[in-house]
Amino acid sequence: MPNSTTPSSSQALEAVLARVDAGLDASLERLYALLRIRSISTDPAYAPECQRAADWLVGELSGLGFAAQARPTPGHPVVVAHGPDQAGPHVLFYAHYDVQPVDPLELWHSDPFEPQLRTDANGRQIIVARGASDDKGQMLTFIEACRAFKAATGGLPLKISLMLEGEEESGGVNLPPFMQANRDELAQADIALVCDTDMWDRQTPSITTMLRGLVADEIEITAAARDLHSGMFGNAARNPNQVLAEIIASLRAPDGSVTLPGFYDDVAELSPELKAQWQGLGFDEKQFLADAGLSLPAGEQGRSVLEMLWSRPTCEINGMIGGYTGEGFKTVIPAKASAKISFRLVSGMDPDKIRAAFRKHVEALVPSDCSVRFIPHGGSPAITVPADGDYLRKALSGLSAEWGKPAVITGSGGSIPVAGDFKRILGLDTLLIGFAHVDDQIHSPNEKYDLDSFHRGIRSWVHVLASLAE
Template identity: 50%
Template sequence: MEKILHAVDTALPASLERLFAFLRIPSISAQPAHAGDCRKAAEWARETLAGMGFEARLSETRGHPGVIAHNFSAGPDAPHVLFYGHYDVQPADPLELWNSDPFDPQLVEGPRGPRIVARGAVDDKGQVVSFLEAVRAHLAVNGKLPVRLTVLLEGEEENGSPSLAELLTNERDNLRADFVLVADTNMWNFETPAITASLRGLAAIDVRLHGPSRDLHSGLFGGIALNPIFALTHILGQLKDDQGRIQLPGFYDNIAPVSAAQEAAWAGLGFDVNAFLGDVGLHQPAGEADQIPLAQLWARPTAELNGIYGGYQGDGSKTVIPAHATAKLTFRLVAGQDPVKVLDAFERFVTDRLPKDARAEFTRGGAAPGYSLDPNAPFLKAAQAALQAEYGIQPALIGSGASIPVVEAFKTILGLDTLLAGFGLDDDCIHSPNEKFELACFHRGTRAHARLLAAFAG
């Protein structure tokens, strides 16, 4: 291992040259004017992988092409890892807020030492190249890899991945592996690596409550006619109790409780809930009263009202009883919950409480289940050991309150679990002007990837 790590260290200047060449390509997937640049970035990745000895090709879709590459030099019995990343980037606007050209990468001094500044520096070109440089070091020292490796690079992640399902379906047989490794996430902090072991899913729904056949004069009909806004808010006000628990029947069925060991591990992360909420002008956690703050954020489901409207919305006063009222809701779900069953339960919850003369109309949106890694998965144990070896500290096993659609796609289409272990930081300004990747994070991330590849081999 030491020879491989030495190869990573001595190749750092060349690694940066390769990364900077990649960063100079303005592969903005959301803007049709940059379609040619997206293809150029895909070709750059294909040629880079081919130059490292991979069988590499583009996989065409209705949108931007994917890049698929294989290196099976480890032999047929070695574990098989599928690495995922993306070569597309966000638009750089507003350009006037950048301190330099977003597609002319710079190495700039910062509080933690030099940092790479460019669009895509950390999301995700820098993290992709960090992995590829670890692969390059293994090949340079040993002439082969410790695992069978397939690389999949997508070109539309920053535009909602509209062709990802097509790509995975078309290439299902070529993407068989034991698990997926994704480096598009963050460390817990500058000193502490992190593995994202759980994600919340999502179920979205709109409800429109209908009352009178038209808007009514509130003087002529007030007091005798049903007001849909009152009716809807009365029903939605019953969705949570005073302890923050959601009142849909069966909502918490099949959810594993947060273990005492997990609570203790999260307590050791030093999460400052007062600072976290204080940054947005709040002070008091509003979730389930019997759950610690990080459990509320990562491990427990939610019901959120995202919007509510009805009646007159203009300036001044208009004395009407509206014909209908509408609310938009999303449920953040955890492993064990079925999004369809949750939406079914919500529809019954509303329908059972409708006053006479009211009817409800529902429109369902996106639905994706929550995700949780098996804490005893061998590749997870291997990753924990590899990261601890590099950083000298046990990696934080964290959750994400949000959803990552690609993880769901890998599970539903390919049947694969995903290990999320990236090396960005919360202050890297992803999607914002002056996006950066700390040079130390790039370098140590490359060393960590080298250790991960060895650890996955067993």
């Protein structure tokens, strides 16, 4: 039987959507109020602002009938809210209320914390402010959808909980222990929802079902006890820059594959169905590379760029340093050289296994009169949502109903650690549904969120929640 508050007909659903449309100006004002809060999580000077943002959210959610609290952590609070019990599935929505610093301030066209509604060069209305897209605007699409249900039907369509973080932009180190400490409470949900991703294009909604994991390690090679004069010691003394270069060069084969033994043991091939869908997305590989000033794809030969970005693991050198790097020239053989190396992992790969394989590979190449030190910089597993899952099917149906075209399933080359934490700690799969665009300039000056993304994002969540409640 449907819940009393669940739209059981197209007429009821249209009433909720009509409420979204009629209340858009008020929704926008609430977004502006949140955007004005300077919740920069990485700077301790803004800790009171992070608390203020958490308290603001508690007030809004409490007003909608949620039991909401700003729970303390060693850092910034986590807002936890639970709606009334309902029959049917229980969803746990995640977003973050903290934002990046605004530097360089001189490149902003207006105060980063005084939101502006402007018309861009393409005639689109955009909301300009720090956090407009990442992630306050996206977060409020969900909360405003709940508000519309409450106003139009008197209640929510299903059991809804929210967990809103205040440290995503500064590492999120306190969230996993918080989730572990509150596991019994949070794991009661059936599925996690995250709104912190992009659409495929401006008219095509998407659900990200594949996120790569990450292993990051720093290696430091030490040879001589001090820096040496290259004229007096050249040839005779080991050069750690050379050792480091040989190690790095050994990590990839000529065909672009990673050489670590066992690296691909747990990597599955794409299903023919998903591969065909990706081929039908119309992705322009040449333009993608051209936009970055490149023309030739690297990585594994015989793979499409989307395959390499979304479904294949990788090894990248993120930084190298050794010897004299200042102005001019210094003929020195350095005592030390170091590099920062990361591996993006796909579903099935064990971060600990990859880290161990990497370190064993490096140690085997370090000469006996040199030493190596490893400095770990975190790791997280990849996640994959089953392509035939019922929640995924219903969410795709809801998105398609709003946008009038089939929603697509996409992968992501990046890593969103909280999605892995949902699986590892709470045992929950995650649906990543976002309404941002690649030109939103997140983390950069003049960050923006399309007004259409905000409006139709709210409407999309109405459709998704109604579909999930069926």
